[in-house]
Amino acid sequence: MISERERARALLDQALAEAHSHGAGRIAALHFVTYGSSQETEASLRRTLQELSVNTLAEGAQIIVRSGPNRFICWNCCALRFESDEEEATCPNCGHIAARIPTDITFALDHIEIAEGEASG
Numbered sequence: 002m003i004s005e006r007e008r009a010r011a012l013l014d015q016a017l018a019e020a021h022s023h024g025a026g027r028i029a030a031l032h033f034v035t036y037g038s039s040q041e042t043e044a045s046l047r048r049t050l051q052e053l054s055v056n057t058l059a060e061g062a063q064i065i066v067r068s069g070p071n072r073f074i075c076w077n078c079c080a081l082r083f084e085s086d087e088e089e090a091t092c093p094n095c096g097h098i099a100a101r102i103p104t105d106i107t108f109a110l111d112h113i114e115i116a117e118g119e120a121s122g
């Protein structure tokens with residue numbers, strides 16, 4: 002099982018690799034998307050990332066986390082699957098209340114913002 006710290010390091014490595022591929026001198030912001038995580042988990046990911054980013058291009062970068070949509074399945078009509086930002090959702094096909102699919106806690110790097118005017122070329 003991967004620890005949260007290793008997970009955070011993997012995400013940071015991904016961000017740094019992307020910054021390097023753009024020849025960036027500094028990362029202004031890191032954007033993450035999460036599925037099924039709590040605010041507590043997000044806060045701890047943030048702390049770990051800040052710790053790990055010291056002396057890297059990502060030091061002092063803004064960490065922006067947004068929640069991905071919830072996933073639902075409708076058992077009333079052919080098990081249609083769809084996504085919604087709501088806690089409860091009705092099936093777009095038949096209007097029946099759909100069941101939420103439990104998701105594993107997932108953090109993914111969405112994109113990075115490179116500090117302008119500091120590209121090393």
Ligand SMILES: [Zn+2]
Nearest residue numbers: 075078092095
């Ligand atoms: Zn349906």
